[in-house]
Amino acid sequence: MSKIYVLDTNVLLQDPYSIFSFEDNEVVIPAVVLEEVDSKKRYMDEIGRNARQVSKLIDGFREKGRLHESITLHNGGTLRIELNHRSFQQLQEIFVEKTNDNRILAVAKNLSLEEDTKENGRQVILVSKDTLVRVKADAIGLNAEDFLSDRVVELDHIYSGFAELYISQELLNLFYSAGELKVSEVTAKTLYPNQFLIMKNSLGGSASAVAIVDPSAKKIKKLVFDHDHIWGVKPRNVQQTMAMELLLRTDLPLVTLIGKAGTGKTLLALASGLMQTEDMGYYKKLLVARPIVPVGKDIGYLPGEKEEKLRPWMQPIFDNLEYLFNTKKPGELDAILAGMGSIEVEALTYIRGRSIPDQFIIIDEAQNLTKHEVKTILTRVGERSKIVLMGDPEQIDHPYLDEYNNGLTYVVEKFKEQHISGHIKLIKGERSGLAQLAANIL
Structure with missing residues (x-):
C-alpha cells in the first residue's frame, strides 16, 4: 500500500530533488514549507541556491496540473501542495506557539487522523532533518523519519x-x-x-x-618516498607515513585525509606543500583555504580589512605555519609570508569561481562542504595542480549536513576507484599525550 510523505523545509533545502526520492508514494508539501523556502531564496549561499532550485522545480510542475489537487511525477509517485489540514486544534494544548515547525506537524497529524478514518487509510510519515521535529512527532503519535537518500x-x-x-x-x-x-x-x-x-x-x-x-x-x-623530516615534520605512525606518501606523489592530483583533531592532517599537508612549492618548485603557489561556516556567508560584520576579518577564522592554519617556520616573535610570520609571496591563506568564499593552475591547494574543514560546493571547488582545479581535501566527518558545523552526506565523505567514496586519487584515514592523535587522553576518556 502506498504511503503519504510530508516533507519538512530542511529536506528540500538539503536536496531540492528529494521530491523524487519516494518512489510511487504521495509527497505532500505543506503551504508553510513554501513560505519558509521563499524566505531563503535571497540567501547568497548553498541554502539560497537550493531554495531557488526548489522554487523552479515546483513552478515547472504547474504545467502538469493544479498543484493542490495532486500531479503525477515521472517516478510514478504524486506531489501535492497541502492547503487544507492546517487546523491547530489537535495540537494547541500540547504546543502553545504556532511556530512553522508546529504548523508542519499539525498538517501531518491532521492528515494522519483523516487517513485513520478510512477503511484502507494510508500511513502518513513526516520526513525531517530536524531531530527535535522528529521527537515532537513521535510524542504526538506521528510517524517520523530522517531523510536518508542523500547519504x-x-x-x-x-x-x-x-x-x-x-x-x-x-x-x-x-x-x-x-x-x-x-x-x-x-x-x-x-x-x-x-x-x-x-x-x-x-x-x-x-x-x-x-x-x-x-x-x-x-x-x-x-612506498617510494623517504619520509624523514620534511620541513621539520616526521610521520609518527603508519597512517601518517601513508598520508605523506600520497601528499608527495605528483601523479595524484587529488588527496583526501580524514581524521579527528590532533591526528596531524593540517601539519602534514602544509609541510608537504611547502616542500614541493618552495624547495622542489613543482608548484608556483601554496593555497590554503577553509570554509567560513556556512560557506558563502559574508564576513562583512567582522571589523577591519579583509585580512583582519579572516584572521580569526584562519588562525588554525597560521598556528601550524608558525610551527613550521619556527617563529618566536609577534608579526614574524606575517613578515615571512609577505616576503615569500608564494603562500596564500584564503577563505573558501574567495576562491570559488577561480581557475587555479600550477598550485598546491589545501582545503581544510572540508566536511562542512555540501556535495555541490565540493564539486564546484574540484572543477576549479587547473592543469598541474594538486588539491588536498581534509577534515573530520564527525565534526559538522553546517546546519543541513551530517557525517553521512557531507562533501568530504562524498568525494572519498566517489573517487576511491580512481587511479588519480588517494585517501587515508588518520587514527592516532599526535598533538600531545594530554590531548590524546582527553579524546579517549572525555
Whole structure:
C-alpha cells in the first residue's frame, strides 16, 4: 500500500530533488514549507541556491496540473501542495506557539487522523532533518523519519584507504627482495588504486611490511618516498607515513585525509606543500583555504580589512605555519609570508569561481562542504595542480549536513576507484599525550 510523505523545509533545502526520492508514494508539501523556502531564496549561499532550485522545480510542475489537487511525477509517485489540514486544534494544548515547525506537524497529524478514518487509510510519515521535529512527532503519535537518500555511506563503512593482511613469511621475503607482488598473490579481495596494505606474518612473527596498490590495482609495491623530516615534520605512525606518501606523489592530483583533531592532517599537508612549492618548485603557489561556516556567508560584520576579518577564522592554519617556520616573535610570520609571496591563506568564499593552475591547494574543514560546493571547488582545479581535501566527518558545523552526506565523505567514496586519487584515514592523535587522553576518556 502506498504511503503519504510530508516533507519538512530542511529536506528540500538539503536536496531540492528529494521530491523524487519516494518512489510511487504521495509527497505532500505543506503551504508553510513554501513560505519558509521563499524566505531563503535571497540567501547568497548553498541554502539560497537550493531554495531557488526548489522554487523552479515546483513552478515547472504547474504545467502538469493544479498543484493542490495532486500531479503525477515521472517516478510514478504524486506531489501535492497541502492547503487544507492546517487546523491547530489537535495540537494547541500540547504546543502553545504556532511556530512553522508546529504548523508542519499539525498538517501531518491532521492528515494522519483523516487517513485513520478510512477503511484502507494510508500511513502518513513526516520526513525531517530536524531531530527535535522528529521527537515532537513521535510524542504526538506521528510517524517520523530522517531523510536518508542523500547519504553516501554509513560512517562505519567510510573507506579508510588502508587494509591489514596476513600473509606467509615467504611472500613477505619475496616482497622485500622484489619490491612488488601481484595482488592475486596476497588476497582475493578487491583492492582499490593507491590503497595501502599493512602486511603481517600469518604465523605471528614480528615481520611486517607496508605496501601501496599501484594505479592499475593489479600490483602492490613498496612506498617510494623517504619520509624523514620534511620541513621539520616526521610521520609518527603508519597512517601518517601513508598520508605523506600520497601528499608527495605528483601523479595524484587529488588527496583526501580524514581524521579527528590532533591526528596531524593540517601539519602534514602544509609541510608537504611547502616542500614541493618552495624547495622542489613543482608548484608556483601554496593555497590554503577553509570554509567560513556556512560557506558563502559574508564576513562583512567582522571589523577591519579583509585580512583582519579572516584572521580569526584562519588562525588554525597560521598556528601550524608558525610551527613550521619556527617563529618566536609577534608579526614574524606575517613578515615571512609577505616576503615569500608564494603562500596564500584564503577563505573558501574567495576562491570559488577561480581557475587555479600550477598550485598546491589545501582545503581544510572540508566536511562542512555540501556535495555541490565540493564539486564546484574540484572543477576549479587547473592543469598541474594538486588539491588536498581534509577534515573530520564527525565534526559538522553546517546546519543541513551530517557525517553521512557531507562533501568530504562524498568525494572519498566517489573517487576511491580512481587511479588519480588517494585517501587515508588518520587514527592516532599526535598533538600531545594530554590531548590524546582527553579524546579517549572525555
